[in-house]
Amino acid sequence: MSHDQLRPESLMMSYGYKPSLSEGAIKCPIFQTSTFVFSNAMEGKRFFEVAYGLREKEKDEELGLIYSRLNNPDLEILENRLCLWDGAEDCAVFESGMSAISTAMLEFMKPGDLLLYSKPVYGGTDHFINHFLKKLNIESVGFRAGETKEEIIQQIMNTGISDKLSMIHIETPANPTNAVIDIELCAEIKAHFNSEENPIVLSVDNTYMGPLWQHPLKHGADLVLYSATKYIGGHSDVIAGACLGSKELMGRVKGLRTFLGNMAGPWTGWLLMRSLETLKVRMDQQAVNAEQVAEFLNNHPRVEEVYYLGNTAKNGTDSDKEVLKRQYLSHGAMIAFDIEGGEAEAFQFLDRLNLIKLAVSLGGTESLAEHPQTMTHADVDPEDKKAMNITEKLIRLSIGVENYNDLIHDIEQALEQN
Numbered sequence: 001m002s003h004d005q006l007r008p009e010s011l012m013m014s015y016g017y018k019p020s021l022s023e024g025a026i027k028c029p030i031f032q033t034s035t036f037v038f039s040n041a042m043e044g045k046r047f048f049e050v051a052y053g054l055r056e057k058e059k060d061e062e063l064g065l066i067y068s069r070l071n072n073p074d075l076e077i078l079e080n081r082l083c084l085w086d087g088a089e090d091c092a093v094f095e096s097g098m099s100a101i102s103t104a105m106l107e108f109m110k111p112g113d114l115l116l117y118s119k120p121v122y123g124g125t126d127h128f129i130n131h132f133l134k135k136l137n138i139e140s141v142g143f144r145a146g147e148t149k150e151e152i153i154q155q156i157m158n159t160g161i162s163d164k165l166s167m168i169h170i171e172t173p174a175n176p177t178n179a180v181i182d183i184e185l186c187a188e189i190k191a192h193f194n195s196e197e198n199p200i201v202l203s204v205d206n207t208y209m210g211p212l213w214q215h216p217l218k219h220g221a222d223l224v225l226y227s228a229t230k231y232i233g234g235h236s237d238v239i240a241g242a243c244l245g246s247k248e249l250m251g252r253v254k255g256l257r258t259f260l261g262n263m264a265g266p267w268t269g270w271l272l273m274r275s276l277e278t279l280k281v282r283m284d285q286q287a288v289n290a291e292q293v294a295e296f297l298n299n300h301p302r303v304e305e306v307y308y309l310g311n312t313a314k315n316g317t318d319s320d321k322e323v324l325k326r327q328y329l330s331h332g333a334m335i336a337f338d339i340e341g342g343e344a345e346a347f348q349f350l351d352r353l354n355l356i357k358l359a360v361s362l363g364g365t366e367s368l369a370e371h372p373q374t375m376t377h378a379d380v381d382p383e384d385k386k387a388m389n390i391t392e393k394l395i396r397l398s399i400g401v402e403n404y405n406d407l408i409h410d411i412e413q414a415l416e417q418n
């Protein structure tokens with residue numbers, strides 16, 4: 001059976017690693033080294049010619065390693081493994097999700113350009129777009145889940161610089177309320193404005209669904225971005241990021257990464273390879289647990305509304321249901337809900353949780369709870385918050401791998417009134 005026929009989860013323990021190159025070690029060692037010895041000067045010259053794009057790699061040419069800012073076995077093997085989940089040609093791993101996102105944006109936009117993005121995006125991304133990119137004279141226009149293609153196109157036209165649109169960046173489902181955005185619709189908007197002189201890059205921050213439950217490249221995206229801190233790392237013990245796409249686009253992203261120097265180190269690479277071995281079993285269990293927790297919340301008298309993809313599948317609009325069916329392989333493990341009352345009731349609930357920890361971040365093995373209005377989304381424009389149901393009574397849960405009866409019991413006791 002060839003590698004092409006094996007599922008990614010079957011390949012995470014061995015793919016891309018040759019034990020014979022490491023004394024037969026079954027696991028890829030941590031290559032804690034800054035530089036690599038060339039066998040002779042000519043070899044060093046040949047490696048650099050390819051690394052700096054002075055010539056193409058020859059067929060069957062074996063390229064060695066140079067320097068850990070350019071390449072390192074722990075990073076390269078990890079990148080090859082990440083490609084399998086998304087069906088990507090190439091991948092670059094970064095020291096954080098933010099460095100993956102900011103590097104991609106800096107590579108594909110220049111002063112005077114226009115960015116279209118979905119609202120809300122991750123707080124750090126929002127800050128980068130609305131503060132740092134503005135300083136570089138890169139303008140942006142945001143749209144919300146539920147806006148039509150015509151409305152979004154009109155917004156772009158209204159900027160007066162629609163010919164400068166160079167990037168579309170989206171997050172779907174939206175954090176924290178799981179509102180869905182149609183990637184294919186964004187690809188149509190891209191096609192509407194795209195030209196040979198001004199090619200547009202469509203990027204999807206897929207952190208919320210991890211590499212398992214949504215594959216944006218299959219729906220017309222050019223780049224997939226991750227905070228690998230979340231599901232990929234999965235144990236709340238490492239900060240990292242990843243960007244995936246075609247060889248051509250990733251060549252550019254990796255080029256800028258080389259000069260910004262924000263690649264992940266060998267230790268981070270090793271930790272993430274270890275995490276990938278259990279990615280599927282972790283995420284499968286998280287989704288099962290989330291379904292049970294959502295079902296409990298749906299039936300609790302103190303819970304007014306539950307924002308969960310499983311609920312959208314049952315009660316959403318026809319168009320949301322259609323996007324859900326086409327785009328997602330699971331209902332995920334992120335749930336938000338409105339508690340009866342306001343901030344006081346929400347805080348009381350959060351303070352009473354025992355098993356579920358009060359912390360931001362998501363996708364890890366332990367369940368987490370937080371208050372978006374005053375924590376992760378504190379910086380979001382009040383008008384946007386209102387439009388997106390981010391109110392004082394909203395609580396966000398990231399469901400982990402614990403026994404779901406224990407999770408439900410913890411939520412139940414925290415919801416009790418006295």
Ligand SMILES: *Cc1c(COP(=O)(O)O)cnc(C)c1O
Pocket residue numbers: 096097098099122124125171175205207208226227228229230239240241
């Ligand atoms: C956490 C997160 C990021 C930022 O990632 P870091 O690894 O913290 O830099 C970006 N996007 C989303 C959706 C996130 O949840």
